[in-house]
Amino acid sequence: MSYTLRGRIESRLAAFVPVVVAACVIAAGEHRWWPVDAAGLMLGVGLALDVQAYHRVLRYQPGWAALPLGALELAVVLLLMRAAGVAAPLGQAVALFAGGWLLSQLLAHAGFPLLRLTYAEDGGELGRLGGTAAVAAAAVLAGAGATAYALRPPVVHLASGVHQGPIVITRREVLVGDPGAVVRGGIVVRASGVTVKNVSVVGGDYGISVEHVHGTVLDGVSVSGARLDGIHVRLAGVVVRDCSVDMLGNELGQGIDISYTMDMGRTLVEGCTVTGGMDGITTHSSMTDIVHNQVSRTTERGISVTEMSMGMVMDNEVRDASGIGIWCNDRSMCMIERNTVVDTRPGKDGPGFGVLASFQSEANLWENELGANPVASGAVTQSEVSRARSFSYR
Amino acid sequence: MRVAIVGSGLAGFTAYQTLRRELAPEEIAVFGADDDPAAAFRRRAAAIRQRQMRSESDGHCLPTSFPGLALSSTVRRRSVRPLLGTLCDCFHPTVDEFLAHVERLRDRSGWERSFRRARIERIRAVDGGFELDGHGRFRHVLVAPGHPGLNVPDELRSDPRAVHSYEEHDYAPTVTVVGAGLAAATEWLNALAAGSEVVSVRRREPVRRPLNVPREYFSRRGLDGFHRLGPGERSARLRALLAPSYPPGRAWDEPLATAMMEDRYRVDPSVNGSAQVICATGFVHGYAHDALLAGLAAAHDLDTVDGWIVVDPDGSVPALTDETRTLALAGVAAQWAFPAADTLAGARYLAHGFLGRIRSCRTP
Numbered sequence: 171m172s173y174t175l176r177g178r179i180e181s182r183l184a185a186f187v188p189v190v191v192a193a194c195v196i197a198a199g200e201h202r203w204w205p206v207d208a209a210g211l212m213l214g215v216g217l218a219l220d221v222q223a224y225h226r227v228l229r230y231q232p233g234w235a236a237l238p239l240g241a242l243e244l245a246v247v248l249l250l251m252r253a254a255g256v257a258a259p260l261g262q263a264v265a266l267f268a269g270g271w272l273l274s275q276l277l278a279h280a281g282f283p284l285l286r287l288t289y290a291e292d293g294g295e296l297g298r299l300g301g302t303a304a305v306a307a308a309a310v311l312a313g314a315g316a317t318a319y320a321l322r323p324p325v326v327h328l329a330s331g332v333h334q335g336p337i338v339i340t341r342r343e344v345l346v347g348d349p350g351a352v353v354r355g356g357i358v359v360r361a362s363g364v365t366v367k368n369v370s371v372v373g374g375d376y377g378i379s380v381e382h383v384h385g386t387v388l389d390g391v392s393v394s395g396a397r398l399d400g401i402h403v404r405l406a407g408v409v410v411r412d413c414s415v416d417m418l419g420n421e422l423g424q425g426i427d428i429s430y431t432m433d434m435g436r437t438l439v440e441g442c443t444v445t446g447g448m449d450g451i452t453t454h455s456s457m458t459d460i461v462h463n464q465v466s467r468t469t470e471r472g473i474s475v476t477e478m479s480m481g482m483v484m485d486n487e488v489r490d491a492s493g494i495g496i497w498c499n500d501r502s503m504c505m506i507e508r509n510t511v512v513d514t515r516p517g518k519d520g521p522g523f524g525v526l527a528s529f530q531s532e533a534n535l536w537e538n539e540l541g542a543n544p545v546a547s548g549a550v551t552q553s554e555v556s557r558a559r560s561f562s563y564r
Numbered sequence: 565m566r567v568a569i570v571g572s573g574l575a576g577f578t579a580y581q582t583l584r585r586e587l588a589p590e591e592i593a594v595f596g597a598d599d600d601p602a603a604a605f606r607r608r609a610a611a612i613r614q615r616q617m618r619s620e621s622d623g624h625c626l627p628t629s630f631p632g633l634a635l636s637s638t639v640r641r642r643s644v645r646p647l648l649g650t651l652c653d654c655f656h657p658t659v660d661e662f663l664a665h666v667e668r669l670r671d672r673s674g675w676e677r678s679f680r681r682a683r684i685e686r687i688r689a690v691d692g693g694f695e696l697d698g699h700g701r702f703r704h705v706l707v708a709p710g711h712p713g714l715n716v717p718d719e720l721r722s723d724p725r726a727v728h729s730y731e732e733h734d735y736a737p738t739v740t741v742v743g744a745g746l747a748a749a750t751e752w753l754n755a756l757a758a759g760s761e762v763v764s765v766r767r768r769e770p771v772r773r774p775l776n777v778p779r780e781y782f783s784r785r786g787l788d789g790f791h792r793l794g795p796g797e798r799s800a801r802l803r804a805l806l807a808p809s810y811p812p813g814r815a816w817d818e819p820l821a822t823a824m825m826e827d828r829y830r831v832d833p834s835v836n837g838s839a840q841v842i843c844a845t846g847f848v849h850g851y852a853h854d855a856l857l858a859g860l861a862a863a864h865d866l867d868t869v870d871g872w873i874v875v876d877p878d879g880s881v882p883a884l885t886d887e888t889r890t891l892a893l894a895g896v897a898a899q900w901a902f903p904a905a906d907t908l909a910g911a912r913y914l915a916h917g918f919l920g921r922i923r924s925c926r927t928p
């Protein structure tokens with residue numbers, strides 16, 4: 171079909187209305203905003219490509235072109251979702267896009283021509299239906315945006331200075347620390363949808379404890395002097411980003427411990443600096459991505475993925491661990507890519523492995539720098555280390 | 565009776581299918597010489613032994629582009645190949661499939677109840693409508709007279725070897741084919757397949773394009789610019805767009821290349837001593853060759869440019885159309901509105917325009 175610009179836009183908007191309605195229904199069902207965010211991005215990307223590319227390049231668009239154009243739009247939407255921090259399950263996001271794409275094809279080839287006699291010769295223009303669709307799409311998106319705005323969690327500012335903890339957060343909120351804000355004695359998160367940002371925590375059994383909740387974001391926090399774990403996560407969904415955990419002098423504590431979160435979906439530790447402790451970052455029975463972190467001077471493992479955990483360990487720097495730099499243990503599946511592990515010392519866990527897979531675990535290694543360790547990598551007790559690039563959505 | 569269609573060929577038939585969405589058969593009168601809307605097409609397709617349509621899935625007589633012939637072909641053949649073919653614009657229904665489609669529509673649309681065997685010689689504008697040769701007064705009239713006649717070059721009119729491609733013929737051992745369009749290309753292959761030696765005589769190299777005109781001229785994308793052109797520019801554009809063409813593809817090229825290597829096919833500048841000369845030169849151009857249109861233009865002093873009657877983008881004649889009545893053209897006569905007016909898609913476009921005029925008419 172030879173679309174006019176107006177025809178492209180009207181056809182896209184009309185086909186988008188059922189998609190955004192479906193996205194709102196899914197969002198209401200899941201109590202999460204990603205479907206609406208994704209739908210909004212789908213529309214934005216589609217309209218931008220319509221105006222900037224498709225209309226100029228394609229004077230005529232054959233039917234087959236819908237496939238590569240759809241794939242292009244999907245790729246751009248996924249990239250933008252990642253860049254914008256839209257935390258969407260990949261499979262569901264792709265399914266939403268694919269459903270919308272399929273519907274748009276059915277409408278363009280069958281539905282719209284039946285609805286409007288002159289659809290094909292008008293270059294995809296829909297007349298009053300097009301205007302109505304534009305208003306409907308805008309209304310639904312505006313309604314969703316207004317709802318999101320109205321439901322924003324309250325922002326609580328923690329003034330600079332020392333605050334005696336523990337602070338227990340029992341409602342959905344954003345706790346933002348002003349420069350110099352310090353909590354002594356720990357923070358306990360007891361509600362879902364909590365964000366803690368730019369807060370320093372000193373002391374406490376756990377620096378920050380998150381249990382039995384979902385949608386927690388720890389962004390730019392720093393923890394020091396915790397007696398057990400710096401950041402302690404149990405049965406919770408969490409994103410930890412740009413944190414700093416100082417466990418120096420604590421031989422048995424753990425910097426970040428994320429355990430038993432398999433049912434909460436994928437969790438993330440990204441951009442953190444962990445110093446000291448027994449394990450720098452450890453996961454148990456979790457599906458966690460550990461990326462772009464710096465871990466050093468631990469008394470045992472730098473990073474450990476254990477107890478049937480799954481996840482990616484990528485682009486991390488592990489220095490001066492004792493025994494093992496990165497450990498994939500106890501029937502876990504680990505994709506270990508582009509990490510640098512150096513100066514691992516002999517310890518009670520071994521002679522100084524850069525990477526060790528043990529007890530029926532599978533570790534896939536790709537482009538890691540492991541040379542500066544007594545043993546670069548190893549596999550023991552029915553475990554496997556393979557070297558091939560894994561599929562990664564990153 | 566509100567509406568009349570003058571002409572019972574495929575353009576009139578397609579318009580009838582569109583009108584039937586909103587009008588009963590008793591509200592429409594179709595005037596023509598033959599009650600078979602595909603009669604002329606069938607005769608011409610048989611003459612050039614055409615087996616496949618140049619048009620694609622939407623080359624049909626229904627009022628909407630969907631469902632196309634690919635869908636019905638998929639159901640009938642129990643194969644998804646026709647539908648997949650539409651994705652790459654490489655599905656072309658067979659002539660038999662198309663004729664069966666016309667027959668089905670004819671049976672179920674009430675065509676016979678509307679058809680009147682009569683040749684309309686004159687259309688006269690009267691108050692609130694048009695008088696058709698004593699057959700009554702109609703508010704809205706669509707004139708779809710078809711091509712005015714076969715075009716035979718002057719120098720070949722009296723040549724006993726000459727036959728027009730759209731007339732029944734066989735192939736002599738040596739054949740000259742004059743022309744460069746789809747009919748000419750079809751005749752090259754036909755004659756070669758019959759064992760003849762073939763000479764192609766043409767004034768210009770053929771244009772290779774899938775459809776009669778570039779695809780954007782089938783939608784507003786190309787038509788808006790076309791409609792904005794002044795008379796001289798539009799006439800020149802039409803001549804360029806309507807230059808003889810046939811589709812690209814190996815099915816055309818390989819037999820010609822093989823025959824050329826065997827010295828059985830060549831291009832010559834003029835007609836030579838072949839035993840047979842086939843004039844694949846299409847139809848004569850211009851409303852003046854059609855007595856009805858010529859009379860209409862003269863009687864109502866209609867605007868014309870280079871053989872085309874000037875019509876609005878929807879095919880209506882401005883001087884004879886207002887809020888109470890419509891006189892519109894369809895088929896080849898409406899190329900001023902739609903360059904590919906003599907195709908099925910063109911017939912549908914003009915039918916939509918005509919129905920739009922009827923809808924907007926304030927009088928009952």
